[in-house]
Amino acid sequence: MDSLPTSATNGPGFATETDAEPHARLTFDLDVDLCVIGAGLAGLSVALEAAQAGLSVAVLESGRIGWGGSGHHLGTVMPGYGVPIADLIARVGLEHASALWALSREGMEIVRTRATDEAMSGLALSDGALEVSNVDLGDRLVARLQTLGVDFGSEVEGWPIDKVRDVLRTDRYFHGIYYPTAFQIDARLYLVGLERLARRAGVRIFEETPAVGIDFSGIRKRISTPNARLRASDIVLAGSVHLGAPSRQVAETLLPVWRAAALTAPLGDRLLEAIGFAGSIADTDGVDHYRIVGGDRLLWASGETTFEVAPQRLEGVIRRRIRAVFPQLGEVEIARSFTAAVGMTVHGMPQIGELRPGLWVASGFGRQGLATTAIAGRLIARGLTHADERWKLFSPFDLVWAGGRIGRIVGQGVYLATRESALAAGALARYRERAAARTRIKDERAEAKRAARRSSAAARQSEQPPAN
Ligand SMILES: Cc1cc2nc3c(=O)[nH]c(=O)nc-3n(C[C@H](O)[C@H](O)[C@H](O)COP(=O)(O)OP(=O)(O)OC[C@H]3O[C@@H](n4cnc5c(N)ncnc54)[C@H](O)[C@@H]3O)c2cc1C
Incomplete structure (x- = not known):
């Protein structure tokens, strides 16, 4: 298992310190319809929707629920993706971009509906x-x-x-x-509520149970964990940047x-x-x-x-x-x-869809993971149970290698340069605003002087005796 991040010891950053129910490790072999790898927002969203649609679902989590980004965010639920709208339209066209945007709004509404469920009581929006x-x-x-x-x-x-x-x-x-x-929602309360909803829908969650290998061959896929094996018709990779061994190829598409x-x-x-x-x-x-x-x-x-x-x-x-x-x-x-x-993808869009028969991915949600993980869960579950193919709207955004260690070094450089140039542009804009204000004051003063000169000239003229 990856070591727990520093975040785990520092709390979620909110007034509430709530943990999800602890779950046992997987110590016996198990057969299910769907195995989800990763119990963050993405994994739990897929698991909940799939169980509600009637599938038997097991979730494997290498650490504790929510130790990653999913338990440590700001809780802003907004429409859209981590890519500028103009770039999205340039890539897939207006109609397709509009359909993707509508999905992110549907994701927001899924979160809103869950957040008002009594399983999440106290989650003030x-x-x-x-x-x-x-x-x-x-x-x-x-x-x-x-x-x-x-x-x-x-x-x-x-x-x-x-x-x-x-x-x-x-x-x-x-x-x-x-x-x-x-x-806005409280990060921790939402995650705990999501876990509760999933559990109530029949999802079986196993913590401290990393998936360490997958055998894709055959109709039933095999997932190995340190102490037991799982067999499933479908697998969803929702491990984000921590995925590791089950599919290094997928993990390496995320920065x-x-x-x-x-x-x-x-x-x-x-x-x-x-x-x-x-x-x-x-x-x-x-x-x-x-x-x-x-x-x-x-x-x-x-x-x-x-x-x-x-x-x-x-x-x-x-x-x-x-x-x-x-x-x-x-x-x-x-x-x-x-x-x-x-996990940031090279194109800025999340990875949602079927990679090969029976192997699905839900990751790369970047800085905007609340509405997008919710819609990913619904699309994948509906793809599995209702032959709903809306997940294909994400197909133009392939899995692109993120560049490994060099990618991380370059990524850090680009981040710093972009941040510096954004700060410099802000400073320039404020300088221009102040300069414009100074010019306006100068102009107003000059205009006031001119007006005063004009009125004193007029006064002088009116004082002069009329020439006859
Ligand atoms: C500071 C901060 C602020 C943010 N603010 C917002 C915000 O306001 N609004 C918003 O929408 N988003 C926000 N985000 C982004 C959001 O938190 C993420 O997009 C989201 O949590 C991603 O969820 P995930 O399930 O993909 O990943 P993760 O939370 O990383 O979950 C992946 C899980 O998979 C498990 N796992 C990985 N590999 C394996 C394996 N092999 N076997 C078993 N388990 C495995 C991991 O242990 C982990 O628990 C913020 C993020 C941060 C860090």
């Missing part, structure tokens, strides 16, 4: 998410709103600079896109990226004076993603590495980002921090 630009890009925003609102039929609102700054008191941000149907996040100590009223928005906020460059939790704390994600580092080493990055965006908050104390790995 907070509504709305705001995507803000670091640069002044009114024209591009209008084009995006057109695509999202008109072509994709999504509910979105364009927010002008003043409206954004009315709720986020910082000069860092310019325009924004508001997603009224997006929402592992450790994302860092931190929860601040209570910040009191100064936080509500700085941020007057209850939902999640993310900038279009993917530098910062945050929201208020527990009334007056900030849950803030920023900083990524393609090699694992202790979360404490990235706390400074997060503290600096908070200070840069909201200097009025002063020094903030970090109560907890965590990192977890997400």
Whole structure:
């Protein structure tokens, strides 16, 4: 088994510290319809949907449920994928891109329905998410709103600079896109609820049971674990970057990226004076993603590495980002921090579908894994039981090798360069805004002087005796 990541000892970053029911190891041979490898959001979503459709399902998990990214995220449920819309359209065309977008919205609704089930009671949803630009890009925003609102039929609102700054008191941000149907959930409670739903539907989960090999030959596939063997008609690989031995080829199509996040100590009223928005906020460059939790704390994600580092080493990055965006908050104390790995694909789209008869994949969900894992679960389960072929909408996005160790080094370089250029573009935009404001003041003063000169000249003229 992979060693547990540092995140496992640092908690989920929320007010709640909840663990799923513990599950025993697999110590006896078992026959099922479906074997799912990995009990993260993806694996549990597939297992739940397949069991609800009548299949017998076993899930193998090498560690504990939720020790990876699935128990350590910010809980923002938004439509879309980790690839810019324009790139998606360029790749598959408007109609296909619109169908993919609709699937991500269906994924959101699946999460919303589950989150309101009594199995997840106490999972308070907070509504709305705001995507803000670091640069002044009114024209591009209008084009995006057109695509999202008109072509994709999504509910979105364009927010002008003043409206954004009315709720986020910082000069860092310019325009924004508001997603009224997006929402937030508690990462841990959702995962625990998902496990509960799966268990109730009859899914058998085995923890500390890594799948160490797969024999694909034959109609019934064989999966080996350290102490027992499983036989299944179908297998779903949902192990993300941790998959390892069962299919190195699939594992190597993902670039592992450790994302860092931190929860601040209570910040009191100064936080509500700085941020007057209850939902999640993310900038279009993917530098910062945050929201208020527990009334007056900030849950803030920023900083990524393609090699694992202790979360404490990235706390400074997060503290600096908070200070840069909201200097009025002063020094903030970090109560907890965590990192977890997400799997990034080369094309930015998740891997959802059948690789060969009876072998399925659900991974590569990157930074946006809540709605997308939910829809992956439904599509794969329906593909298995209802001959529903909508999963084929993801077929244009092949498994592409992520470049191994060199890919990770290059990936880190690209991340740093992109982040630096995004920050530089933001600084330039703010400089331009300040320069434009200075010019406006100068012009106004000059105009006021001219007006004063004109009125005193007029006054002088009116004082002169009329020439006769
Ligand atoms: C800091 C941070 C913030 C985030 N915020 C958001 C957010 O706000 N909204 C959002 O939508 N997404 C967010 N994400 C992304 C989201 O968390 C991921 O996309 C999602 O958790 C991926 O789920 P997964 O099931 O594919 O992977 P994982 O959670 O990594 O699960 C894979 C599981 O498979 C198991 N496994 C692997 N190999 C084997 C094997 N051979 N045998 C048995 N078990 C195996 C692993 O032990 C692991 O438990 C965030 C991620 C991070 C790190």
